[in-house]
Amino acid sequence: xxxxxxxxxxxxxxxxxxxxxxxxxxxxxxxxxxxxxxxxxxxxxxxxxxxxxxxxxxxxxxxxxxxxxxxxxxxxxxxxxxxxxxxxxxxxxxxxxxxxxxxxxxxxxxxxxxxxxxxxxxxxxxxxxx
Amino acid sequence: xxxxxxxxxxxxxxxxxxxxxxxxxxxxxxxxxxxxxxxxxxxxxxxxxxxxxxxxxxxxxxxxxxxxxxxxxxxxxxxxxxxxxxxxxxxx
Numbered sequence: 121x122x123x124x125x126x127x128x129x130x131x132x133x134x135x136x137x138x139x140x141x142x143x144x145x146x147x148x149x150x151x152x153x154x155x156x157x158x159x160x161x162x163x164x165x166x167x168x169x170x171x172x173x174x175x176x177x178x179x180x181x182x183x184x185x186x187x188x189x190x191x192x193x194x195x196x197x198x199x200x201x202x203x204x205x206x207x208x209x210x211x212x213x214x215x216x217x218x219x220x221x222x223x224x225x226x227x228x229x230x231x232x233x234x235x236x237x238x239x240x241x242x243x244x245x246x247x248x249x250x
Numbered sequence: 251x252x253x254x255x256x257x258x259x260x261x262x263x264x265x266x267x268x269x270x271x272x273x274x275x276x277x278x279x280x281x282x283x284x285x286x287x288x289x290x291x292x293x294x295x296x297x298x299x300x301x302x303x304x305x306x307x308x309x310x311x312x313x314x315x316x317x318x319x320x321x322x323x324x325x326x327x328x329x330x331x332x333x334x335x336x337x338x339x340x341x342x
Binding site: 148149150151188191192195196199200202203205208209210212213214216217218221232233234247248249250 | 309310319320321323324325326327328330331332334335338339340341342
């Protein structure tokens with residue numbers, strides 16, 4: 121009986137552990153203001169790997185997007201160095217992927233520089249994208 | 251290629267030189283002689299003319315900042331970049 125209880129406790133701990141981690145993982149999601157602006161088509165993915173404004177942003181949204189772009193640049197910079205590539209090369213490669221990953225309704229920048237709304241069809245991308 | 255030209259002799263448009271008569275009309279012998287002269291000495295004519303008009307295209311100018319990025323670099327980095335995006339969902 122004692123063993124069974126201990127075993128149950130172990131199971132309970134094993135189940136509880138991911139639940140305890142879950143709120144931490146939830147923090148690694150998009151800022152709600154960014155998520156909303158993205159869905160609303162106010163911001164979109166640019167070819168250069170950064171976010172751009174489709175419509176003139178409110179000061180609050182601008183602050184959020186600038187912060188994200190600074191963080192993106194820091195990540196690109198670190199990863200590019202590890203890969204012996206330039207920040208621009210790494211950012212551009214990421215831009216290719218990020219445009220490919222946009223959801224229908226979201227905005228992205230086409231090779232001609234215009235903003236496009238993603239549909240279920242593949243997005244228009246630079247010829248160098250894979 | 252020959253649009254309305256402000257320059258009687260030489261118009262530079264999209265990197266090519268178009269030699270036109272006055273106001274783009276087909277000229278007579280006099281103009282044709284000028285055209286021949288201009289054709290032979292385009293650079294010299296440009297100097298004399300002093301009015302090379304470089305026209306902006308009607309479509310928005312796209313400044314290609316990534317002109318030096320080669321496809322093989324994109325190919326090499328794609329796998330790592332994909333992981334980076336997955337691991338930093340808050341900023342992507």
